Amino acid sequence: MEEPIIQLRGITKVYRVGVETIHALRELDLDIHRNEFVAIMGSSGSGKSTLMNMLGCLDRPTSGEYRLGSRLVSSMKPDELALIRNVDIGFVFQSFELLPRQTALENVELPLMYSATAGGFRARRARAAAALERVGLGNRMDHRPNQLSGGQKQRVAIARAILSNPKILMADEPTGNLDTATTGEILALFTQLHREGQTIIIVTHENDVAAHCRRVVRLRDGRILSDLPAEEDPEVASHVAGAREAQAARLAAAGAAA
Amino acid sequence: MSARGTGSAPRGGLSGFFFLKTIGMALSQIWANKTRSFLTALGIIVGVASVTAVIAALTGLKTKVLTEFESVGAARLYVFPNRPDNVPRSKIPWEKCRLRIEEARAIADQCPSLKGISPLVDITLSVESDTQLIEGMSITGIWPAWHDAIGRKVLRGRPFTQIDVETARQVALVNEAAVEELSLDEAGSGGIGSHVLLGGRRFLVVGVVETLQARMFGMNSSQAEIFVPFSVAEKLLEGWYFMQFVAIARSPEVAEEAKAEIEYVLRRQRGLTKEDPDTFRVAAIDQFINQFKSLASGVTAIAGGIVGISLLVGGIGIMNIMLVSVSERTREIGLRKAVGATSSAILLQFLLEAVTLTLLGGLVGLVIGKLMALSLTFIPGANLEQADVPPWAIAVALVFSAGVGVLFGMWPAYKASRLDPIEALRHE
Ligand SMILES: Nc1ncnc2c1ncn2[C@@H]1O[C@H](COP(=O)(O)OP(=O)(O)O)[C@@H](O)[C@H]1O
Ligand SMILES: [Mg+2]
Numbered sequence: 001m002e003e004p005i006i007q008l009r010g011i012t013k014v015y016r017v018g019v020e021t022i023h024a025l026r027e028l029d030l031d032i033h034r035n036e037f038v039a040i041m042g043s044s045g046s047g048k049s050t051l052m053n054m055l056g057c058l059d060r061p062t063s064g065e066y067r068l069g070s071r072l073v074s075s076m077k078p079d080e081l082a083l084i085r086n087v088d089i090g091f092v093f094q095s096f097e098l099l100p101r102q103t104a105l106e107n108v109e110l111p112l113m114y115s116a117t118a119g120g121f122r123a124r125r126a127r128a129a130a131a132l133e134r135v136g137l138g139n140r141m142d143h144r145p146n147q148l149s150g151g152q153k154q155r156v157a158i159a160r161a162i163l164s165n166p167k168i169l170m171a172d173e174p175t176g177n178l179d180t181a182t183t184g185e186i187l188a189l190f191t192q193l194h195r196e197g198q199t200i201i202i203v204t205h206e207n208d209v210a211a212h213c214r215r216v217v218r219l220r221d222g223r224i225l226s227d228l229p230a231e232e233d234p235e236v237a238s239h240v241a242g243a244r245e246a247q248a249a250r251l252a253a254a255g256a257a258a
Numbered sequence: 259m260s261a262r263g264t265g266s267a268p269r270g271g272l273s274g275f276f277f278l279k280t281i282g283m284a285l286s287q288i289w290a291n292k293t294r295s296f297l298t299a300l301g302i303i304v305g306v307a308s309v310t311a312v313i314a315a316l317t318g319l320k321t322k323v324l325t326e327f328e329s330v331g332a333a334r335l336y337v338f339p340n341r342p343d344n345v346p347r348s349k350i351p352w353e354k355c356r357l358r359i360e361e362a363r364a365i366a367d368q369c370p371s372l373k374g375i376s377p378l379v380d381i382t383l384s385v386e387s388d389t390q391l392i393e394g395m396s397i398t399g400i401w402p403a404w405h406d407a408i409g410r411k412v413l414r415g416r417p418f419t420q421i422d423v424e425t426a427r428q429v430a431l432v433n434e435a436a437v438e439e440l441s442l443d444e445a446g447s448g449g450i451g452s453h454v455l456l457g458g459r460r461f462l463v464v465g466v467v468e469t470l471q472a473r474m475f476g477m478n479s480s481q482a483e484i485f486v487p488f489s490v491a492e493k494l495l496e497g498w499y500f501m502q503f504v505a506i507a508r509s510p511e512v513a514e515e516a517k518a519e520i521e522y523v524l525r526r527q528r529g530l531t532k533e534d535p536d537t538f539r540v541a542a543i544d545q546f547i548n549q550f551k552s553l554a555s556g557v558t559a560i561a562g563g564i565v566g567i568s569l570l571v572g573g574i575g576i577m578n579i580m581l582v583s584v585s586e587r588t589r590e591i592g593l594r595k596a597v598g599a600t601s602s603a604i605l606l607q608f609l610l611e612a613v614t615l616t617l618l619g620g621l622v623g624l625v626i627g628k629l630m631a632l633s634l635t636f637i638p639g640a641n642l643e644q645a646d647v648p649p650w651a652i653a654v655a656l657v658f659s660a661g662v663g664v665l666f667g668m669w670p671a672y673k674a675s676r677l678d679p680i681e682a683l684r685h686e
Binding site for chain 1: 272273275276278279280286290589590592593594595596597598599600601602603679680683
């Protein structure tokens with residue numbers, strides 16, 4: 001089998017708050033391969049965000065080893081981590097994090113500001129435009145965030161995240177601020193990106209969202225509780241079954257009414 | 259996919275794109291908070307504008323004075339009465355210091371390096387022509403050598419002659435302004451042959467001299483001047499009066515020699531012994547220039563102090579506004595770090611923002627200062643026609659403005675650069 005692009009070995013994260021020590025992650029081992037589509041689930045406080053920040057190189061473990069591709073990022077210096085975030089990782093946040101005064105195109109361009117090797121002005125612009133096309137916003141390039149709907153904002157954020165063809169696309173509760181219809185739209189976009197070969201990790205507490213993923217990792221108290229293909233995860237499976245029944249019932253009702 | 263060498267150390271760096279974007283964003287930030295930015299930059303604007311105007315005025319005055327001095331040449335000498343320092347008033351009374359006309363005669367006779375000498379004595383009198391009356395006009399008593407010593411020839415008519423002085427003829431020279439103000443040109447002769455009444459005596463106008471553009475020292479609102487032979491002026495004088503001499507050396511090269519000769523003659527005239535200090539002063543033109551230059555640099559230093567204080571005040575304003583900006587944009591900083599900004603990139607970005615603001619303030623200040631300098635040139639009689647902002651002042655103003663941005667933007671920028679991205683992104 002191919003080498004995993006993410007290898008976590010014995011990852012521990014300890015926070016000290018006053019005299020208390022909080023074990024946010026305990027001796028965690030995890031492998032993620034190229035083109036996987038992983039949901040990280042768990043109750044509030046189980047360590048999802050901590051794990052995500054670690055994977056996204058925003059944070060470093062208290063102990064343990066993190067390999068991204070062939071590189072040991074758990075021992076890198078801050079500036080090296082910044083470069084990894086710039087090139088190898090794409091982040092999508094729950095609250096979009098777009099700069100209000102910048103157009104969609106300028107927002108997407110943002111990571112290129114911190115890259116010395118992204119080519120000239122035109123090349124950068126063209127890359128940002130291509131990323132916006134990929135998320136279906138080719139016709140909204142000059143709109144500012146306040147001229148966009150919630151779903152469109154999150155697409156701009158996704159375009160920004162995939163701009164540099166990152167090794168991993170990470171999203172922490174990407175649909176947390178969106179309504180059901182828009183959630184479906186964004187999940188469809190993730191599914192499409194996954195089909196195009198993108199490795200994706202999504203943090204969520206909604207089974208609905210996890211159902212679109214291929215693999216579900218459940219955390220509890222900083223440990224991995226279960227790690228199963230989505231269709232084998234009992235909660236996700238029962239949710240999908242429930243949704244199917246509801247769909248069928250709705251269709252039947254519609255049929256009866258007609 | 260970004261295919262990168264496994265062993266090679268990751269290399270960061272900033273591109274021209276970074277600087278362009280940063281400055282663009284700084285400008286849009288300034289534009290979005292127009293009022294706030296303006297108020298913040300006000301200290302710098304006012305400081306730069308006022309110092310620019312002061313420097314422009316001084317530069318103009320200097321050019322004017324120097325060209326005026328140079329045009330008369332370096333051969334001119336002035337003689338003043340002067341009480342020596344550190345000597346009690348009672349020991350050397352004024353009577354022993356003041357210049358006498360015999361002394362001028364002695365100098366004229368006994369100084370081979372001198373081309374000519376003239377006393378100068380001012381009397382204030384009311385002047386009457388056939389149609390006009392002017393109160394409190396300045397009348398100067400002179401000798402014929404005055405034309406050479408001061409460098410003012412007659413435009414029309416004739417200069418004073420030795421005969422005018424020796425026979426105390428009631429003749430007068432007037433300048434163009436006096437012709438104008440006293441309406442002396444009624445007969446169409448340009449004023450020559452007309453008469454003026456001075457202190458009850460009737461004077462024949464024999465010559466007209468050029469009007470100086472504003473007198474060097476003193477700011478009489480009227481530029482009219484009337485000159486009479488010294489011997490006549492003496493009769494108009496009552497009691498105490500102040501006299502000085504103006505002399506001209508044969509050439510600028512012998513000016514120093516001429517000065518020494520005058521000093522020698524005067525000391526002998528006054529019977530001063532070796533130990534006695536001079537009771538007069540002979541000043542060459544360079545001394546005036548030097549005096550003026552040191553005055554000018556004194557004023558420049560004071561102006562520099564003022565600008566220093568206003569830049570300091572402006573700088574504190576900049577620091578305050580940048581701290582506010584950093585805290586307002588904490589989430590933005592978190593995001594920038596999340597997408598790959600290094601701490602030094604964030605530091606540089608906020609520094610550039612501060613510098614953009616201060617430089618803009620400096621530029622606005624320069625423009626206002628330039629306009630002020632321009633308006634100075636229109637003040638009549640202020641000797642500031644040549645007021646202009648010299649290039650070095652522009653450079654200094656801009657360098658200082660940028661320096662204030664760097665100095666006072668450093669702490670806020672450092673704070674921004676130290677923010678932890680995770681916490682910054684959680685910030686409300
Ligand atoms: N900066 C921090 N300081 C102290 N404790 C923290 C910090 N961040 C997270 N924690 C703690 O670590 C645990 C895991 O948090 P988190 O990863 O945010 O959970 P989740 O995202 O699953 O809700 C929680 O107990 C939380 O209180
Ligand atoms: Mg969380």
